[in-house]
Amino acid sequence: MCVHLVSCRAHLEALERLKALRIAVANDTHWLLSPSFRVGLRTALSGGGKSWAGADPLEPDAHAKDISELEQYSRARWEAVLQFMAAANTEGVTQEVVNVLIDAELISLSTTGEGAGRPVITNKGFQFLLQDVATQVWYFLTQYLNSLQKRGADPVEALALLFRLSFSTVGMDYPVEGLTEGQLDLLQHLREIGLVFRRKRTSRRFYPTPLAINLASGSAKNLDAADVKGYIVVETNFRIYAYTDSPLQLALLSLFVDLRYRFPNMVCGLLSRDSVRKALVKGLTAEQMIRFLRTHAHPQMRSRTPVLPETISDQLRLWELERNRLRVLPAVLYERFSNQREHDLLHHYGRDLGVELAHSSQHIVVTFEGHEQIKTFWQAHRQQAEADAQARQRAYEQQVAQHQASTMQP
Structure with a gap:
């Protein structure tokens, strides 16, 4: 039993997250780990399994980077992306990054004037710029995964590499051997935004940056000096x-x-x-x-x-x-009434229904939602009025016929 309310709430939220990720399954009395996760957890705790870092250690790197250099590199790369959004400075930004920004609706291509085809920041992009770095990078990565799905690619390989980065150590180099072609493409894109350092495309090793480690661990510390x-x-x-x-x-x-x-x-x-x-x-x-x-x-x-x-x-x-003193809402205007009686009829009905916004001697304004009710009422009223008019016409014709018949009698 949870004694402290806050601890109890946190405990329940953690269980719900495990359930949503299908890591744990609940029944009436207890929780069970999913079989695949249970096997993987047991293997990891016992030190088994194949290390993703590679069985054979890499030879010493003549161009090794220390933590401060990696931090400076990651900050410069990510700031290049933000600088591109803020001032359309394309230096150091690849087309793949631009495509992700366009798909995320953070920038758009201008369609008017001499600047047609030129990247222009959107309202959503302005809000993005003022967010903290952790939120920015997470959003960019989720949009990148979405773009993979739109192209028909499987995002599982990309997620696997991102999860591996969360267990890496800043300052250590890791081999690219064993990575799939899709993961190598992702590694290049991560290099472009500053999450990993790779001296060149053909390099056999890469270095995770503090930006990637802190991001994967859920900490925003040291993401932006x-x-x-x-x-x-x-x-x-x-x-x-x-x-x-x-x-x-x-x-x-x-x-x-x-x-x-x-x-x-x-x-x-x-x-x-x-x-x-x-x-x-x-x-x-x-x-x-x-x-x-x-x-x-x-x-x-x-x-x-x-x-x-x-x-x-x-x-x-x-x-x-x-800017919020006025609210713009969709509405419907009624005008050109046949007579005052029709105006008064709709005015009283809309007011009693609570959908009338304004009215004058010749106009009535109702909410967009209330328009259908007013329309149904008016159609029923017109049908009834036409039926009454036809009944009166028939009664009149009968009276005329009876009158003519009575006058023709000797």
Whole structure:
């Protein structure tokens, strides 16, 4: 029995995840591990099985990379992808990466003007840029696996290689011998985004980077050095100082900040209503901007509580609310009534039904959902009105016939 409520909830969530992954199966009294997972777990715990790292150790690498070099390499490769999205800088970005970004709807190809065919970032891409690195890379990998399925390829081999990376060690080299052709293709793509280092395509070894290890272990620590150091200072007068010369960091900041002055190692900008509104139009939210400023705050700002002045965060939310004062909803307009009686009939019915949005002496506006009910009611009313009119016409004709018959009698 779970004594602590939080522990009990975590325990149940863990069991549900095992069940969803088909690792464990539940019955009325107990849980059972799936046969294949049980055999694999027993083999791993007993030290058996074939090592994916290869039975024969590789000879010493004359071009070995240490952890700091691998970390610098992974950061540079991933920033090249983000820089391509933010400023359409194609340097160092392959067509395969571009295709994944297009399939993920993070960028699109322009179809107008002289820039037709040129990559353009989408609203979804703007939101992607302000996310943390771990979320970005995970999303990119899931979209890559989806693209494999669209091409008819089996993603199982790719998943197997990704799972193997989670058990690797930073700074150690691993052989490519034994990898399938599909896994070698994936390895090349992982190299392009900074998850592994491979000196050249024909190299017999590769090095997992800290980006891949931390990602596979579920830790976002050390994924972005900028998150640790911090470089942004925000003042209550809406001035922003960014102590950086990184093109990527400046491109991200310019998404919602009006950059005014640039110095060798610092940029001064202003958080204005217009700059924020432009970001909101692109699909960013106030909470994403607030989270970005907090995450990249300078160490001097992090020593304060709250990290971001409440004046700034409150104003960002207010500027966002300005765009949400009006709601655009689909509706149906009725006009050109035959007479006032028809207008009043639909007006009272729509009001009683709760679907009328507005009305005047000649117009009625109802919700799109209520249109079908109004339409059904009006058709029934018209049919009944036509039936009544026909009945009155027949009664009138009968009266006329009877009158004519009575006058013709001697």
